[in-house]
Amino acid sequence: MTLILDRSAHQALLELKRVLIIDDEEPIRRLLGYMLQSHGYETVLVADAREARAKLEEQPFALMLCDVNMPGESGMDLARNTLSQHPNTAVIMVTGLDSSVLANAALDMGAFGYIVKPFESNEVMIDVANALRRRRLELENRLHRENLEDVVRTRTMALQQALDWLELSEKELRLSREETIQRLAIAAEYRDSATAQHIQRMSHYCELLARKYGLSSERCDLIRTASPMHDIGKIGTPDHVLLKPGKFTPEEFTVISQHAEIGYRILSGSDAEILKVAASIAWTHHERWDGNGYPRKLKGEAIPVEGRIAAIADAFDALTTARVYKPAFSLDHAVDLMTKHRGEHFDPELLDVFFASLSDITLIHDQYADQLPRTMIPES
Ligand SMILES: [Fe+2]
Incomplete structure (x- = not known):
């Protein structure tokens, strides 16, 4: 006793x-x-x-x-x-x-x-x-x-309290960092028709694809957090180009395509891993698997995997949601269109992995649906 x-x-x-x-x-x-x-x-x-x-x-x-x-x-x-x-x-x-x-x-x-x-x-x-x-x-x-x-x-309790406090601080810091990134990204996107939901969907599609592709959990988190900044370079695109509803002239296309380079310049040079990944995504999300993308015409695996992932997520979201110049395409139509560009625009292996997770994709799409009632409008 x-x-x-x-x-x-x-x-x-x-x-x-x-x-x-x-x-x-x-x-x-x-x-x-x-x-x-x-x-x-x-x-x-x-x-x-x-x-x-x-x-x-x-x-x-x-x-x-x-x-x-x-x-x-x-x-x-x-x-x-x-x-x-x-x-x-x-x-x-x-x-x-x-x-x-x-x-x-x-x-x-x-x-x-x-x-x-x-x-x-x-x-x-x-x-x-x-x-x-x-x-x-x-x-x-x-x-x-x-x-x-x-x-x-007593000392164990004090140590535990210190650890709890550190954990809480670290969590608050991480949340505040993620929120800052999202708000900055929304500010950039706010200039054109994209919405806060686009940022959310994009980052979750990226994370889903990264996980299914087998990247480390830490890398997946980084990609999810960094991907909302993919178009941050659009703050350097003039309104008359950015907001133009019709097709771009070759000169206008040259101007809009500079957003990848501008985004990279804004985000690069930091020691923070998240900004390194963000800079990479901003720079490479318009590259194409066949080498016909921009700004550097990188080809195949020369394009960083986070850029190849973001290219698929960005294109899929653009197709399946309404924009000022087009209605939302159905899921099936988006899959058909993108599959036609398998191995040309998109990394074929990554595209297969992405479309093998259609139920997860639908969940993300529905969870972060645009508040305007025009998403996933079935095509006639
Ligand atoms: Fe972009």
Whole structure:
């Protein structure tokens, strides 16, 4: 049994001088009582185990002197029970039987002494003093151990609180960073017809494709967080080009296509991994698998995977949502159109992986649907 006590309770236990004497022979009881009282101990005398148990429940004892052979419950059973239920009470067995077997059994059980009747006063007082000294050492040792455990517990709690705080700060920082990125991206997109939902869909399509393609979880998170900035370079595109509803002239196309380069220049040069990925996506999301994209006409795997992923996600979202110059195409039509450009515009393997997840794609599309009631308008 473990007892957690404060310092003052421990001190009271250390100073306790009350002794419980159990013997069915009254003269022995009285003799033991007299010896101990004359040495300054407080004594309580009882004749059997039942009475002894009642006294032990009433008040604490420093020591119990216990006869072995008594009517009713034996002294050995009483001692065993006391050592288990009242570990702050030391036990000395007192018996008329001088048996080494019994003595060893008593000591093994945890008794601190074994006195054989008839006894000398000195012999009893030496055993009592030894038992109480040993009890004191054990109590002090326990206090020390509990103090140590208390220190460890307090420090562990402080450490846990610090870790919780760090985790919370890190989470807040991450959320605020992601929100800042999204708001910046929305600000850039706000100039044309794209919506905040486009940013959300785009980033989730990118993340979905990255995961299904088998990129690391950390890379997928980076791609999800960074992809909303793919068109941030449009802030450098003049309104008359950006907002033109019809087809671009070759000169206008040259102007609009500069947004990839401008985005890259805005985002590049940082040591932050997220901005490195964002810069890469901004620079390469209009490259084509066959090398006919822009701005650098990169080909195949020379295009970073995040750029190839963003190209698919961006094109798919443009096709399946309404724009000022076109209605939303159905999912099937978008799949057909993009499949025709498999291996030309789009990385064929990535496109297959993307379209193998149509149910997930539909979930994202529906979850972040434009608030204007014009998305996924079935074609007539
Ligand atoms: Fe773009």
